[in-house]
Amino acid sequence: MRIATWNVNSLKVRLSHVLDWLAANQPDALCLQETKQQDSDFPLAELQQAGYQAVFSGQKTYNGVAILSKSAPAAVQHGIPDFPDEQKRVIAATIGDVRIVCVYVPNGQSVDSDKYQYKLQWLAALQAWLKAELVKHPRLALLGDYNIAPEDRDVYDPQAWAGNVLVSEPERAAFHALEQLGLHDSFRLFEQADKSYSWWDYRMMAFRRNMGLRIDHILLSDALAPHCTACSIDRAPRKLERPSDHTPVMAELALP
């Protein structure tokens, strides 16, 4: 089973990139973030023509998440239960016998902003929900844009970023709290090249200079992690014309 995540920064603008990437990589499930479309505008027909089913939770202008899958999604969940939130940041579905949870974690803007407090509260609610969800679904994968670089090696210039949003200690503690539920950062299960990132700023020629962060992740539960055979970041879509600022992350599972 091949599962992947990609913050597309507008599915409307990036649909051709997504269709090309699906054709080339044939994932069994692809989680999307920042679709920035209301559900009535979701390009379901184009994706179905490409052989994919989809569940989605969108809104105008901001946020928006979706799960594309080759097989039928079951037990679809929108949002975090008992955490009222207008922002469409979570969708979950069972694909095959794997619980796929797609998240777009709040950015936080800056550590002294209200949005940062919202981010930390949101992450606490996510953690509490997943603790229960893992009991119901031991085979669980948490994919998405976490807006957290877990370690300094995930940051191109740790000194410049020290204490900043995306790398601050409370955010990293929230990431480690997810790991403490038995969720494993699939990328770090394998040897990886130094300076591996999943996001690069549009400005400053950041991609060409590899000034990036690794903030998009695939976490696998205790039951899934031993069956993971590979995890990689695909930089190719970031080189296309009018790219998303994020690039896909993909994991392979050899499930018994």
Added chain:
DNA sequence: ATGGCTTCATAGTGAAGA
């Protein structure tokens, strides 16, 4: 570099992203 692109919603600029 003091936010230097890109998106969306707008019909001039402004908000938000990370």
